[in-house]
Structures are given as C-alpha cells and as structure tokens.
Amino acid sequence: MKIKYLKLKNWLLVTVMGAFGLSACHCHKEATKVEPEEAPEVKPREEIRLMYGVPTMNFMIRGQVKDADGRPVKDIRVNMLERNMEVKDGELQGDPERVKEWLEQSAVKTDKNGNFVISNSGIPQEEVKLMVRDVDGSENGEYKNQVLEMKVQQADVDRTGAGGWNQGTYNKEVEIKLEGK
Numbered sequence: 411m412k413i414k415y416l417k418l419k420n421w422l423l424v425t426v427m428g429a430f431g432l433s434a435c436h437c438h439k440e441a442t443k444v445e446p447e448e449a450p451e452v453k454p455r456e457e458i459r460l461m462y463g464v465p466t467m468n469f470m471i472r473g474q475v476k477d478a479d480g481r482p483v484k485d486i487r488v489n490m491l492e493r494n495m496e497v498k499d500g501e502l503q504g505d506p507e508r509v510k511e512w513l514e515q516s517a518v519k520t521d522k523n524g525n526f527v528i529s530n531s532g533i534p535q536e537e538v539k540l541m542v543r544d545v546d547g548s549e550n551g552e553y554k555n556q557v558l559e560m561k562v563q564q565a566d567v568d569r570t571g572a573g574g575w576n577q578g579t580y581n582k583e584v585e586i587k588l589e590g591k
Contacts, residue, residue, distance in 0.1 A: 467534040467567075467577040473584040475524045475542065477551060482524025483588060485546050486553070487517040490528050491539040500555035502541065513543070534577045537561055542586055553588040560584070 475486045489512075496503040502513065520526045528540075538560045544553040562580055572578035 463575045465534055465575050465577050466531055468579040469528065469530040469532065469538065470579055471528040471530075471538070471540070471582050471584065473526055473540075473586055475520045475526065475586045475588060477553070477588050478590060482520075482522070483544075483550055483553070484520050484522045484524060485550055486520045486524070486526075486588070487513070487543045487545050488520065488526050488528065488586075489513060489517050489541045489543070490530050491541055491557070493533060493535055495539070497539075497541060497557045500557070513541075517543075535562060538580065538582070540584070540586070542588070544588070551588075552591040554591055556586075556589065558584065558586055 469490060471490065473488070475483050475488070477483050491497070491502075502509045518526045518528055540558040540560070541555070542558065543555045544551075560582060566582050567578045567580050569578040
C-alpha cells in the first residue's frame with residue numbers, strides 16, 4: 411500500500427511540475443515585426459571553436475647524475491613532481507602509503523653512466539621539480555635526497571605539433587650533482 415501511495419505521489423508531483431514548467435515557457439506577448447529596411451545589418455562572425463578538456467604539455471627531461479667528484483652514479487631514483495606536491499627536508503609530504511606508491515611507480519632509475527630520461531605528459535607548469543633519491547643504501551655511496559627546481563623557459567618549449575590543447579614539448583637537459591650524507 412505504501413509503495414502505491416509513493417508512486418501516486420511521484421506521478422502527481424511530476425505532472426504538476428511538468429504543467430508549470432511548460433506554461434512558464436509560453437510567451438504571452440505578441441512578437442513585434444521588424445520591417446526589412448529597419449533590420450540591422452548582420453556581420454558574419456568568426457568561427458568560434460569550443461573544446462572541452464585540459465591543456466597538456468609533454469615533458470622530455472634528459473640528464474646525468476654525478477657525485478661531488480664528477481663520477482656518474484647508477485641506481486639513483488629521479489621523479490618529476492606533479493603540481494602542488496610539497497617536499498620538506500628532502501621528503502615528499504602527504505599520505506605515506508600514497509607517497510610511497512607514487513614514488514615507486516613514477517620513478518626512473520639512472521643507468522651505469524648515471525643517465526636518465528623522463529618522458530611525461532601533464533598540465534603545463536611554470537616550474538618543473540625533480541626529486542632525486544638514493545634508495546639503495548651504501549651500495550654506490552650514500553647521498554642526500556634533493557629537489558631540483560627548473561623554470562620553464564619558452565626557449566625550452568618545442569611548439570612543433572602543438573595545437574588545440576597540446577601546448578608542445580618541454581625539452582631540457584640537466585646535470586645533477588649529489589651531496590654525500
């Protein structure tokens with residue numbers, strides 16, 4: 411019985427709302443006629459393109475990690491930090507489990523010559539931050555975690571193939587010197 415009452419109540423509510431909605435769209439005024447000679451001149455508009463999405467930029471960062479003596483260091487983890495990520499005392503701030511998962515999934519590791527390549531896509535930024543971490547203990551020396559901040563200069567952005575939401579590719583080569591612990 412209660413279900414029938416609710417169905418009837420909903421049906422009445424929808425009917426009443428529909429009737430008011432339809433009557434609200436009705437215009438009681440008579441349309442005024444515009445004589446052709448009184449009509450204003452209509453200029454053609456430029457085409458307006460509407461796009462839904464978020465601007466993106468490709469990031470291609472190549473680099474080499476060296477120790478204080480200029481020797482390449484292998485097995486160093488390098489992460490490109492996302493916008494609004496905060497680092498304090500060499501540690502990424504936030505929920506510890508999410509931070510750990512993100513650091514593991516997004517890191518690239520330096521090869522035996524200390525070289526790394528980060529290829530990423532994201533929202534264009536005014537500044538790119540790289541977090542450099544030594545996670546293998548004393549195997550290749552012990553180094554402090556550090557954050558390298560780089561301003562995105564227009565000279566470093568390749569606009570070839572850019573268009574629509576694609577803002578181009580940020581190309582940067584860096585050399586990172588590690589400090590011992």
